[in-house]
Amino acid sequence: MRVRAQSPAKLSLIGGIPFGVETFSFHDLPPAGDPMLIPTLIEDMQYAGLAECEIMSGHVEPMGSYATGWWVATRRAPGYTKMREDARRWRLTVPMDYYSKIRKQFEDAGLRMYYYNVNFNETFTDEERDRTFEAARALGVDGFSSSTVLSEAKRLVPFVERHKMYVAMHNHNNLVDPEQFATPGSFETALAMSEYFKATLDIGHYVAGNNDPVAFIEKHHDRIVNIHIRDRKRNNGRNMPFGQGDTPIKEVLRLIKAKRYPIRCYIEYEYGSFQSSREEVKRCVEYCKEALAQK
Amino acid sequence: MNVCVRAATEILIACALARAQAPSTKRDAGGYPAPTAKLERGRTVYVISSCHFCHGIDLTGAAMGAADLMHLPLVGRDEDGNLIGPIVRAGLPNLQTAMPQYPDYTPQQISDLAAYVHYLRQQGRYRELTAASQDSEVGEAKAGEQYFTGIGKCNTCHSLPGDLAGVIGKYDKAALRQHLLRPGPDNAITEGASAGLASHLKLLERYSDADVQNLIAYLQAAR
Numbered sequence: 441m442r443v444r445a446q447s448p449a450k451l452s453l454i455g456g457i458p459f460g461v462e463t464f465s466f467h468d469l470p471p472a473g474d475p476m477l478i479p480t481l482i483e484d485m486q487y488a489g490l491a492e493c494e495i496m497s498g499h500v501e502p503m504g505s506y507a508t509g510w511w512v513a514t515r516r517a518p519g520y521t522k523m524r525e526d527a528r529r530w531r532l533t534v535p536m537d538y539y540s541k542i543r544k545q546f547e548d549a550g551l552r553m554y555y556y557n558v559n560f561n562e563t564f565t566d567e568e569r570d571r572t573f574e575a576a577r578a579l580g581v582d583g584f585s586s587s588t589v590l591s592e593a594k595r596l597v598p599f600v601e602r603h604k605m606y607v608a609m610h611n612h613n614n615l616v617d618p619e620q621f622a623t624p625g626s627f628e629t630a631l632a633m634s635e636y637f638k639a640t641l642d643i644g645h646y647v648a649g650n651n652d653p654v655a656f657i658e659k660h661h662d663r664i665v666n667i668h669i670r671d672r673k674r675n676n677g678r679n680m681p682f683g684q685g686d687t688p689i690k691e692v693l694r695l696i697k698a699k700r701y702p703i704r705c706y707i708e709y710e711y712g713s714f715q716s717s718r719e720e721v722k723r724c725v726e727y728c729k730e731a732l733a734q735k
Numbered sequence: 736m737n738v739c740v741r742a743a744t745e746i747l748i749a750c751a752l753a754r755a756q757a758p759s760t761k762r763d764a765g766g767y768p769a770p771t772a773k774l775e776r777g778r779t780v781y782v783i784s785s786c787h788f789c790h791g792i793d794l795t796g797a798a799m800g801a802a803d804l805m806h807l808p809l810v811g812r813d814e815d816g817n818l819i820g821p822i823v824r825a826g827l828p829n830l831q832t833a834m835p836q837y838p839d840y841t842p843q844q845i846s847d848l849a850a851y852v853h854y855l856r857q858q859g860r861y862r863e864l865t866a867a868s869q870d871s872e873v874g875e876a877k878a879g880e881q882y883f884t885g886i887g888k889c890n891t892c893h894s895l896p897g898d899l900a901g902v903i904g905k906y907d908k909a910a911l912r913q914h915l916l917r918p919g920p921d922n923a924i925t926e927g928a929s930a931g932l933a934s935h936l937k938l939l940e941r942y943s944d945a946d947v948q949n950l951i952a953y954l955q956a957a958r
Contacts, residue, residue, distance in 0.1 A: 506798065614832070678785070
């Protein structure tokens with residue numbers, strides 16, 4: 441099936457850098473499968489002044505992300521096996537126009553989904569992996585962003601090569617499990633597996649793992665498709681309002697601007713607040729505007 | 736004190752407390768405001784620390800592999816943050832997605848946070864244990880007796896031929912369950928509660944579904 445690319449959308453540029461949002465940031469959306477989820481997400485993006493996003497599978501599929509096997513703890517929950525099988529059956533049978541209708545909702549609003557955030561893991565069958573790549577084409581995204589592990593990356597090599605679509609590895613900060621993406625070495629191991637493997641560098645998690653995002657971006661800018669902007673403290677420290685943690689947000693943004701790296705910068709709001717998510721995402725955007733406006 | 740008088744006193748105290756600390760009903764991104772100053776401080780710690788994004792605003796819908804605080808036995812055993820506090824301060828760096836550490840939290844913040852988690856858990860477990868689906872389950876009276884005289888320590892305050900005589904027969908199964916779980920007003924909270932009500936609220940966090948079914952079977956068999 442051939443699917444046309446998404447039509448051009450307005451860019452939300454700040455200092456010449458395309459900004460967007462990881463849709464996880466909107467914590468108060470309707471639940472998975474609710475027909476108002478996508479319209480609300482679109483409204484929230486427009487409110488925050490952001491024209492593009494990395495959309496979570498839990499915001500596309502009618503089952504929550506927990507049903508798709510990424511969270512190891514969830515696999516021990518009662519009813520998980522059936523839930524996972526139901527999710528697989530849905531993926532293998534849903535018509536592709538389910539996804540293209542979502543794409544149209546974004547297009548009609550002048551917005552764009554650039555990345556599909558799917559957390560590939562060993563509970564996927566090969567058929568399900570293939571089908572998920574087809575879903576991404578129907579959504580019109582450029583590629584995937586994925587919280588995954590190195591052993592799954594090995595399994596994905598023939599899929600990215602066959603579908604000619606990239607998967608960008610997203611890091612957390614688990615420094616104990618060598619399977620996890622958290623260090624420069626874990627990224628470099630995956631990047632060496634295929635030219636279709638890229639990086640979604642979460643600069644806040646990276647700092648919480650006591651790594652230096654500026655150094656990583658300088659070294660691997662040609663393989664980074666986007667960054668997640670959050671502010672965490674070092675040593676597995678907490679999420680903080682932008683500017684209050686240890687993450688060098690300003691330095692990173694100014695580096696990307698100065699060097700004109702083609703890296704998209706996506707807000708990920710996860711510090712706590714009594715305000716709505718869209719208010720906080722907007723606040724994060726304002727911080728980035730100020731950071732890039734300063735000399 | 737006669738059990739009826741004691742129960743009535745508990746209810747009056749709890750109602751007065753609830754009136755004095757009547758919460759605003761306006762919901763914000765961190766849920767509903769809590770009914771007392773201590774619990775509201777705890778809610779602030781819970782929300783500003785972004786606990787709710789993983790553990791759920793009301794402890795339901797835990798996400799991202801986070802612990803289900805509504806049912807985790809450790810939370811039921813916690814006393815004023817003695818078990819919750821060390822985990823919050825140290826974080827859980829080995830988890831698939833590490834739980835951040837909060838090393839700078841004061842004993843007061845930990846106490847407030849723990850109180851709020853217990854409050855949410857009591858509200859949630861009461862809803863779960865009084866759900867209509869529970870009515871169709873039948874427990875084992877013998878197991879209920881063992882709980883009553885054993886781990887539940889119900890017999891340290893109650894006895895079937897004593898304070899409970901004539902009380903049990905007044906209730907149908909659903910009402911008996913409600914009274915057993917929370918012998919006070921709907922918004923009963925541990926803070927300021929009598930020792931009796933506080934014990935029931937603590938038990939409310941520790942009962943399994945089967946424990947409650949068994950206790951009801953035991954009490955009904957004694958009619």
